[in-house]
Amino acid sequence: MSKIKKALLVLLLTFFFVRPIFVAAESESEKLERLSNEIEQYEQELGKLKSQASTLSNQIAQYDAQIRLTTLKIAQTEEKILLLGGRIDQLETSLTALTKAFTSRVVYTYKMSRLNEAYLMLIFSSDLNSAISSFHYLQKIQEADRDLLVRLEKAQVDYRDQKSDQEELQGQLEEQKSVLGAQKTAKAVLLEQTRNDERRYQQLLSAVRAEFEAIQAILAGKGQEEEVGKVSVGQRIASIIQGASCNSSGSHLHFIIRQGTATQNPFSYLRSGIDYENCSGSSCGSNDGDPFSPTGGWDWPINPKIKFSQGYGSTWAVRNTWVGRVYQFHNGVDISSNSTEVKAVKTGTLFRGSYGTGSCRLRYVRVDHEDSDLDTLYLHINY
Structure with a gap:
């Protein structure tokens, strides 16, 4: 009898303490629902992070x-x-x-x-x-x-x-x-x-903000300008600043086409069929960058081979990098080449201008094209 009791006791202990745990397999619909909930949580978290201080x-x-x-x-x-x-x-x-x-x-x-x-x-x-x-x-x-x-x-x-x-x-x-x-x-x-340094990050943000604010002011007509005279297509009008400056992170020409008070997509005017390298995405030559799709007939303001760094509008950089903290719309195209020479894309009247305070001034040239209501602006240049 004692053996039977012992056996029953062992069975009871096994049932309560050593019993296997059966976990129901997650169904497809449950898995999709779980993923949807997690996605919603991370979207909320991302929204909170975007509203916090820029560090x-x-x-x-x-x-x-x-x-x-x-x-x-x-x-x-x-x-x-x-x-x-x-x-x-x-x-x-x-x-x-x-x-x-x-x-x-x-x-x-x-x-x-x-x-x-x-x-x-x-x-x-x-x-x-x-x-x-x-x-x-x-x-x-x-x-x-x-x-x-x-x-x-x-x-x-x-x-x-x-x-x-x-x-x-x-x-x-x-x-x-x-x-x-x-x-x-x-x-x-x-x-x-x-280099994971807060001070360097804030310097980068400051430079981009300074550039953005200066460009907006120039487009609003607040730049200090002087008329130079008539220029023809292909005539040298400036040179690209080499290296970084107080309102630019590196050598490039910021090229803008303006009609009245509104900017236009330069690719609607610049001609196609030129040699270029697309570096507007995660890396040069990657497939995720801004489309390089000129459809116009104008000559380019710099000599090919064109290095294309950022397009017009809601660009890859705006959507994927920290510059999206400063602006949501890129109002021109950023380009560079082995040559620093900047040329007029159309005949017109040349103006030299700058905007800024103290020693940090954004220099630019503007060509007023008298045969239309367009003018072109060339920024980050030396006269």
Whole structure:
């Protein structure tokens, strides 16, 4: 009896303390819901970070949150593709079965259709009741065939739709992976530029703010200008400043086209077919940068080969780097080349100008093109 009690005691102890823990596998819908919730949390966190003070640690935290958010979106998209793949496999199986069934029925229905005429049924049937039964049977077969055809057509439509959705998701996945790579690169570039030093980061921000404010003031007509005289297409009007300055992080020409008070996309005026290198994205030659798409007929203000650093509008740099803290729209194009010479893109009247306070002044030249309501501005230059 004592042995039985001991055995029962061991069983009870095993049940309460050593029992296995069974965890239900996470379903596809549960996984997608969990990922959606995590994405929402990181989007909220990113929103809070963007509203906080502009410090290096905050910017790095933003990059980390963006990277995590994009990683979650990639996982979500991959899960959707996997789920859709299962549905497509099921549809393929169903489509194959329906096609086989329909094909086999076609032959039989064709044979029966030859007896579709009532008088033929009467001739080939032994009596009237048999003819009526045959007629009703044929009607049921035809009705079943129509139903089978409808199901087959619906399965084909569903299959095409699901395949289209899968291709769309695949494209979305590739785009998300590209964004993730760009975000990681942007973080690495920031750490390299600042050497993880807050003071250097604030200096970079100050230079970009100074440049942005000066350009906005110049566009508003607040620059100090003097008229130089007439210039023709291709005439030298300035040279690009070499190296960084108080309102520029490096050598480049900021080229603006203005119509009245509004800036225009320079690519709508500059000619295509020139030699260039696109360095407007995560790295020179990467596929994530701003599009280089000139469609006009004007000559370029600098000699090729053009190094294209930033485009017009909501650029890659605005969307992916810390400059987005200063401005959301780039009002010109940033370009450079081996030559520092800057040339007029059209005939007009040349003005030399500058804007700023103390020793930090942004120098520029402006050409008023008298044959139109356009003028062109060339910034970060020496006269």
